[in-house]
Amino acid sequence: MGYQVNVQPSGRQFEVLDGETVLEAGIRQGIGLPYGCKDGACGSCKCKKISGTVEHKPYQPSALSEEEAAQDYVLTCRAVPGSDLVLESRQVTSEGAYPVRKMPVRVMGMEQLSSDVMRLTLQLPANAPMQFHAGQYLDFLLKDGQRRSYSMATAPHQVDPNKPQVELHVRHMPGGKFTDHVFSAMKEKEILRVEGPFGSFFLRDNSAGPVLFLASGTGFAPIKAILEHMTHTGNQRKVTLYWGARRPVDIYMHQWMLDYCEAHPNVTYVPVVSDALPEDVWEGKRGLALDQMLQDHPDMSDYQLYACGVPAMVHAAHAQCVGKAGLSEDAFFADAFTSLKDKTAPEATA
Ligand SMILES: Cc1cc2nc3c(=O)[nH]c(=O)nc-3n(C[C@H](O)[C@H](O)[C@H](O)COP(=O)(O)OP(=O)(O)OC[C@H]3O[C@@H](n4cnc5c(N)ncnc54)[C@H](O)[C@@H]3O)c2cc1C
Ligand code: FES
DSSP states (O other): OOEEEEEETTTEEEEEOTTOOHHHHHHHTTBOOOOSSSSSSSOTTEEEEEESOEEEOOBOTTTSOHHHHHTTEEETTTEEESSOEEEEOTTOOSSBOOOOEEEEEEEEEEEEEETTEEEEEEEOOSSSOOOOOTTOEEEEEOTTSOEEEEEBOSOGGGSBTTBOEEEEEEEOOTTOHHHHHHHHTOOTTOEEEEEEEEOSOSOOOSOOSOEEEEEEGGGHHHHHHHHHHHHHHTOOOOEEEEEEESSGGGSTTHHHHHHHHHHOTTEEEEEEESSOOTTOOOOSEESOHHHHHHHHOSOOTTOEEEEEESHHHHHHHHHHHBTTTSBOGGGEEEEEOOOHHHHTOTTOBO
16 A cells, blocks of 8 residues: 655645655656755755655765755655655656656767767667657666666757767766776777656746856766757747866866857856966966856846766855855756765664
């Protein structure tokens, strides 16, 4: 026997089967809940429990603090209901989410964009093309049952139905099971299994207001897809992208962004470098991209902010922009690029 979950204020209702987490049930039934890692590490799925009881599976305290738990906030990716539930999540709409499917993919292209970033081009099955929002991600299903998440840098309209391909930007994590393979043994034509689309990092059309994008490193990948989607749909919202990296070479599509801005006067691009070496030629901003964004936008009350990349930056962006800089909680969207390291930190909370 399962439990009913009602999400306010949309009024969306769905059933959670015995032992399932709220998020697993939501994804299974196409309810557009907000989430990122699905693993209790990023905090993107956090929402307020209005009534009912849940048991949390282990999660990282950085995703849900003791104080938040005491105030009845829950992580839907870890929360197993113990009764019917009413949750509050203003980002949930009445729209259905795209179906999630498992499928084989073939590696069609491998291009090194910098010393530690690889552009992987994947061929998807042509018989039933995957539908997705620009900015969503897919999971590689590894042979041992583990998963690795990667954002699609391609917008849906760019996918040719006769030869469907998507582009990913994969950063090498030395010692990492998947990316060590990508940067050493992987060859074109290799077949992998993926599941998708996942995630809630896509542009919300409920506002015509200005948009801030904040990316670190390969956090640029889904933002590229969203920018291309905006071009395709003729979306003229004012956009500013802050792209932070350690060195200029790590801003691996700098020229692409300069060309994009040239063609799109509504888009401003601010690359920011934190650890340039003496030999680096760099006339742009220095420091942290988040600090630069806050300096340029002390009042974000009219904005939506989409932050993507290393978890520390995403968490800092939430802490420093929501409330403090006037940004509304409902206007903050994020994909924190958590890895096994973030998910296995020893202080997981039960
Ligand atoms: C929604 C989402 C979207 C993402 N999109 C992208 C993207 O577009 N591009 C991108 O580059 N990345 C992306 N990521 C991040 C990417 O999924 C991770 O970096 C991924 O885990 C790397 O896989 P791996 O097997 O190479 O490394 P992992 O096995 O995950 O290991 C990562 C690092 O942690 C170390 N490590 C492993 N286990 C432990 C441990 N127990 N204790 C301490 N250290 C440990 C490893 O040595 C390695 O350096 C995304 C993540 C999420 C959640
Ligand atoms: S999706 Fe729940 S903590 Fe990341």
